[in-house]
Amino acid sequence: MAVPTKSEQTRELIAKTALRLFRERGYEATTMRVIAAEAGVSVGNAYYYFSSKEELIQLYYEHSQDDHTEACRAVLEREREFRARLLGVVRARIDVLQPYKEFAGKFFKYAAEPTSPLSPFSAESAPIRDAAVAVYREVVEGSTLKADAEIRADLPELLWLYSMGVILHWVYDSSPDAAKTYRLIERTVPLIDRLVALARVPGMRGIVREALATYRDLRT
Numbered sequence: 001m002a003v004p005t006k007s008e009q010t011r012e013l014i015a016k017t018a019l020r021l022f023r024e025r026g027y028e029a030t031t032m033r034v035i036a037a038e039a040g041v042s043v044g045n046a047y048y049y050f051s052s053k054e055e056l057i058q059l060y061y062e063h064s065q066d067d068h069t070e071a072c073r074a075v076l077e078r079e080r081e082f083r084a085r086l087l088g089v090v091r092a093r094i095d096v097l098q099p100y101k102e103f104a105g106k107f108f109k110y111a112a113e114p115t116s117p118l119s120p121f122s123a124e125s126a127p128i129r130d131a132a133v134a135v136y137r138e139v140v141e142g143s144t145l146k147a148d149a150e151i152r153a154d155l156p157e158l159l160w161l162y163s164m165g166v167i168l169h170w171v172y173d174s175s176p177d178a179a180k181t182y183r184l185i186e187r188t189v190p191l192i193d194r195l196v197a198l199a200r201v202p203g204m205r206g207i208v209r210e211a212l213a214t215y216r217d218l219r220t
Contacts, residue, residue: 019063023099026107032052064097064100072088133156140159169184
């Protein structure tokens with residue numbers, strides 16, 4: 001394994017310091033000047049590696065997604081049933097986010113702004129979004145789920161949107177250890193499993209296709 005260069009070490013130090021400060025102090029209070037001071041580098045040096053706080057938040061997104069992908073590995077290797085795979089993956093999403101609960105609550109107003117580059121739906125967030133959807137594609141493709149090709153094609157992105165709804169609930173969840181959010185997951189995953197199964201019923205296929213067509217029109 002190659003030894004990281006001094007430049008790489010400095011960049012990693014700034015990134016780790018920023019992520020820690022975001023978690024401890026929140027987004028507004030963590031300025032580039034504060035990050036630089038905590039990391040023991042000049043402000044100019046901090047800006048050399050990261051042009052803005054927004055770029056550092058994108059790095060937080062990337063690290064969080066990497067952690068989620070890794071946390072899903074065991075359940076995806078062990079389970080083949082669609083319901084069990086989805087349940088494990090969505091629960092793992094909240095497990096990974098839990099240490100950042102306080103930060104997420106304060107930061108949400110920035111990510112919720114439609115024009116913000118920090119929005120999970122922004123162009124800047126596209127690589128992280130694609131990586132997240134890829135996890136749900138693995139949930140579907142590695143399962144024993146029986147579904148039409150048309151449904152299987154759109155299902156990973158729809159599951160990601162479902163997970164975003166769960167995260168939104170988690171942001172506002174004040175129950176101890178996010179108990180209500182975990183209960184929401186436990187109750188809604190079986191419903192999704194049943195809805196996907198219903199899509200195979202002859203009388204439901206036309207309705208499902210129409211719903212998917214509407215979704216595609218709104219997405220473009």
